[in-house]
Amino acid sequence: MKTPLYDFHVEHGGKMVPFAGWAMPIQYKDSLVEATLHCRSNGSLFDVSHMCGLTLKGKDAVKFLEGLVVGDIKGIKDGQGSLSVFTNEQGGIIDDTVITKVSPTEVYLVVNAGCREKDLAHIGKHLEKFTADGGDVAMDVHDDRSLLALQGPAAAETLGPLMDLDLSNFFFSHFAKLDIAGIPCYLTRTGYTGEDGFEISVPGERAVELAKKLLESPRVRLCGLGARDSLRLEAGLCLYGNDLNESITPVEAGLTWTIGKNRREACDFLGGEVIKKQLAEGVSTRRVGLVSTGAPARAHSDITTPEGEKVGEVSSGAFSPCLKKNVAMGYVNKSHGKAGTQLKVVVRGKANDATVTKMPFVPNTYFKTAIAAS
Amino acid sequence: MALRKLASQFACTTGLRVGISPALQACRESIWRSFATVSEDRKYAASHEWAKVDGDIATIGISDFAQAELGDIVYVEMPEVGSQMESGAVFGVVESVKAASDVYSPVSGEVVEFNEKLVEEPGSVNKDPFGEGWMVKLRLSDPSQVDSLMDAKAYEQKCASDDH
Numbered sequence: 001m002k003t004p005l006y007d008f009h010v011e012h013g014g015k016m017v018p019f020a021g022w023a024m025p026i027q028y029k030d031s032l033v034e035a036t037l038h039c040r041s042n043g044s045l046f047d048v049s050h051m052c053g054l055t056l057k058g059k060d061a062v063k064f065l066e067g068l069v070v071g072d073i074k075g076i077k078d079g080q081g082s083l084s085v086f087t088n089e090q091g092g093i094i095d096d097t098v099i100t101k102v103s104p105t106e107v108y109l110v111v112n113a114g115c116r117e118k119d120l121a122h123i124g125k126h127l128e129k130f131t132a133d134g135g136d137v138a139m140d141v142h143d144d145r146s147l148l149a150l151q152g153p154a155a156a157e158t159l160g161p162l163m164d165l166d167l168s169n170f171f172f173s174h175f176a177k178l179d180i181a182g183i184p185c186y187l188t189r190t191g192y193t194g195e196d197g198f199e200i201s202v203p204g205e206r207a208v209e210l211a212k213k214l215l216e217s218p219r220v221r222l223c224g225l226g227a228r229d230s231l232r233l234e235a236g237l238c239l240y241g242n243d244l245n246e247s248i249t250p251v252e253a254g255l256t257w258t259i260g261k262n263r264r265e266a267c268d269f270l271g272g273e274v275i276k277k278q279l280a281e282g283v284s285t286r287r288v289g290l291v292s293t294g295a296p297a298r299a300h301s302d303i304t305t306p307e308g309e310k311v312g313e314v315s316s317g318a319f320s321p322c323l324k325k326n327v328a329m330g331y332v333n334k335s336h337g338k339a340g341t342q343l344k345v346v347v348r349g350k351a352n353d354a355t356v357t358k359m360p361f362v363p364n365t366y367f368k369t370a371i372a373a374s
Numbered sequence: 375m376a377l378r379k380l381a382s383q384f385a386c387t388t389g390l391r392v393g394i395s396p397a398l399q400a401c402r403e404s405i406w407r408s409f410a411t412v413s414e415d416r417k418y419a420a421s422h423e424w425a426k427v428d429g430d431i432a433t434i435g436i437s438d439f440a441q442a443e444l445g446d447i448v449y450v451e452m453p454e455v456g457s458q459m460e461s462g463a464v465f466g467v468v469e470s471v472k473a474a475s476d477v478y479s480p481v482s483g484e485v486v487e488f489n490e491k492l493v494e495e496p497g498s499v500n501k502d503p504f505g506e507g508w509m510v511k512l513r514l515s516d517p518s519q520v521d522s523l524m525d526a527k528a529y530e531q532k533c534a535s536d537d538h
Contacts, residue, residue, distance in 0.1 A: 032471040033446040230471065295449045295469050319448040319471050348451070348467065348474075 003049035004146050004204045005211060012222050019225060020113035022050040027224040035227035036234075036321035039193055040362070043154030044223035045214050049146035050113035052120070053186075053201055057106050058137035064130050065107055068123065069099065070250055070269055072260025076101040081108075081173045081188060084258050085250050086119065091271030091278070092246040093253065095119050096238060098190055098199075100175040108175070108186065110147065110199070112240045145186075146207035151197030151231075153365070154219035159198060162213060163187075172196075172366040181213040192228060194235025194364040233327060234320050236289060236359025242299055243287065243315040243329055251278040252331070254287045285312065285331045289359040290345065292317075294352035296326040297345035303330050304344045304351060311336045314345060320361060327361045328354075410439040412530045413504040417523035419480035420532060424504065427520055432481055434459075435508040436468065436499065439533050444470040447499045452488040452509055459483055459512055461519050466509060468499065481519045483512035 001022045009016060014025030025047065030038065038044060056065055062073045071084035081100030085093045095115040100108040111119045120141065127139055150159060156167050162181045170176070175188045186201035202210045214220055229239070238244045244253055249271070251259075259275065267276040290297070296319045303312035317328030328345065336343060339358045344351040412418070416426035422440035425432045441447065449469035459465045459479040466477040488510045492498060499507035514520070524532065 027445075031446050036471075226472065295451060295467065295474070298474065319446075319469070321446070321471060 001050075003047055004207045005047045005049065008208050008211060009047065009222070014222070014224060017225075020050055020116070022113060024050055025222070025224040026226045028222050030221065030223075030227075032226045032230060033321040035221070035223050036230045038221055039152045039195060039223055039227065039231055040322060041153070042219040042221070043150060043152035043158060043197075043217065044193075044227070045211060045220055046149040046151065046223050046225075046228055047146070047207075047211070048149050048192075048199070049204075049207065051147055052111045052113060052116040053108065053142035053145055053147060054111070054120075054123075055102075055106060055108050055140045055142065056137055057140065058135075059105050060130070060135040061105055061107050061137045062101070064127065064135055064137045065099070065109075066263070067130075067269055068126060069097070070259040070263065070275070071099060072263055073099060073101060073107065075260060075262065078103050079175050081175055081190070082258070083255075085244075085253075085255060086111075086122065087250070087269060087271040087275070088246055089271050090247075091249040091251075091274030093240075093244045093248055093250060093255075094122060094246060096240055096244055096255075098188070100173075100188055102175065102177075114241060142201065144204055145201045146204045148200045148202060148207065148211060148214070149191055149193075149197065150200065150214055150220070151191045151193040151223075152195045152220075154217060155195070155197040156367070158214055158217040158220055159187075167367075170367075172368045181210060183210050185210070189367060192235075192237055193231035194237065194360055194362055194366075195231075196365050196367045227321075230318060230321055233316055233318055233329070234322055234360065234362040235364055236329070236361060238287075238329075239316055248331075249275055249278060249283070251275060252283045252285055252287065282334070284334055286334050286337045287315070287329055288312075288332055288337045289357045289361060290314070290317075290328040290330060290343070290354045291323075291357045291361070292326045292328060292345045292352050292354035294326075294350065295347045297328045297347050297352070297354070301328075301330075302346040303332055303336075303354065304346060305336065306342055306344060308344070308351065311343065317345075322362050327357075329359065332356070410437075410442050410533065412438065412526040414526045416504070417480070417520055417525060418529035419478065419523055421478045421480075423478060423480045425480045425520060425523060427514070427517070430514050430517060431486065431511055432483065432514050432520070433508050433511050434465075434479065434481075435503055436477060437529070438503045441500050441503045441507070444468060444472065444475060445500075446471045447496045450489075450492040450496045450499060450509065452492070453485050455485050455487060457485050459485060459510070461516075469496075477509070479512075480523055481512070481514055482516055483514045485510050485512050487511040 009025040069084040191197035297317040301314040312332030314330035341356040345354045451467040461482045
């Protein structure tokens with residue numbers, strides 16, 4: 001499948017590769033290092049239209065969704081959102097998703113392209129039962145819309161003049177439906193880079209028009225999925241399929257913070273019993289950050305003690321363009337998970353020094369209120 | 375150099391399901407035609423390594439085409455002095471931000487020197503693949519192997535034809 005921006009990418013030197021059924025730009029003319037650094041120092045525009053946007057509407061939309069995700073959706077203020085996860089009956093993560101509560105009767109979600117079919121089937125199955133029991137909720141998948149991400153310190157100054165919205169009061173995770181450059185959009189102050197930035201859902205037929213408008217800023221460049229992966233790893237953000245999967249629970253993944261505080265007693269979502277037990281008793285493995293020497297440790301590299309005992313496995317790893325060293329995340333036995341612990345990562349038979357390191361590796365620059373940031 | 379492996383490893387690393395041929399196709403169209411050069415004074419293997427022979431010593435590195443396709447190189451793994459390299463066998467690994475790629479020896483022989491500078495400055499392979507970015511020097515065990523490698527013109531044609 002092609003996003004409405006396909007020809008635009010090719011015209012701009014995008015190297016198109018198949019990804020989750022879509023032809024997506026992995027890189028443009030900049031090298032991955034240049035593209036990563038540019039996003040952190042200026043601004044980058046990503047086509048993330050392969051991701052699936054959907055809306056749940058109806059007076060029971062929030063109640064329905066809370067049965068499937070761990071977050072306190074009811075407690076989210078209108079026009080704000082949060083990262084959350086869909087769980088299965090074993091408490092494993094079906095997908096991670098950014099959920100926005102547009103109003104008490106409307107919830108907007110973005111889910112991973114690679115999980116689209118199973119997510120829609122999962123939601124659909126539960127929706128059928130929920131509505132058969134009299135619940136009022138309907139799902140609308142936004143196949144008519146594209147999604148652009150504008151990320152980096154130049155994002156706000158680029159977007160500000162194109163719309164009638166005071167960005168100084170529009171904080172991280174805030175949402176608005178409004179016109180941007182005269183185009184009706186959904187705007188969320190969020191992203192996948194650790195930088196301040198926005199995701200903009202735009203009618204597909206006007207996506208190129210909006211992209212061109214945003215690229216008029218001399219500080220903004222197109223950026224592909226390759227640098228997007230470096231950016232999210234530096235920011236300590238999980239990639240579904242690598243760092244998260246259906247046999248990993250949010251507690252093990254270090255995403256306990258996504259479980260609503262007022263939901264931890266009841267744990268009335270799928271897999272709730274498993275997660276409640278883990279919250280009470282702890283877990284045996286957890287996701288940690290690692291900084292290593294030698295060759296970069298990629299996914300599936302073994303993590304061992306200095307004596308060579310295997311204690312875990314890398315789930316994502318790469319050379320960090322910003323830090324100029326190897327960063328990785330992986331799952332280790334909890335007793336080896338404390339920051340500062342000296343371990344080894346094994347790359348092609350060679351054990352390189354690795355230190356458990358707090359994430360994010362590169363500090364995030366989300367635009368938060370003083371209270372929200374604390 | 376296992377460029378075909380590159381795309382699949384990138385896929386594995388990032389969770390991106392990168393089809394190999396389309397990825398290389400795109401790379402070739404945008405990079406090969408605009409930047410890559412060949413050096414006339416050496417021979418090439420189809421796997422994108424070069425060998426420059428001086429007496430019974432061959433210097434080995436990767437081509438400009440290969441470095442451009444790999445992107446920013448961040449780590450180079452090379453064999454110890456005294457080890458044997460076999461023609462067609464893996465002797466080292468080049469890691470870019472994208473992925474790890476095996477490097478194959480175009481000829482056989484004993485390693486007499488490796489480029490220590492690459493330990494601290496792996497990016498030399500990008501900046502000067504035919505010069506400062508050399509990887510190893512070996513003493514040829516069978517100098518006739520050099521004859522079976524491609525000259526610059528044949529290699530250039532190979533890269534161009536792989537475009538299509």
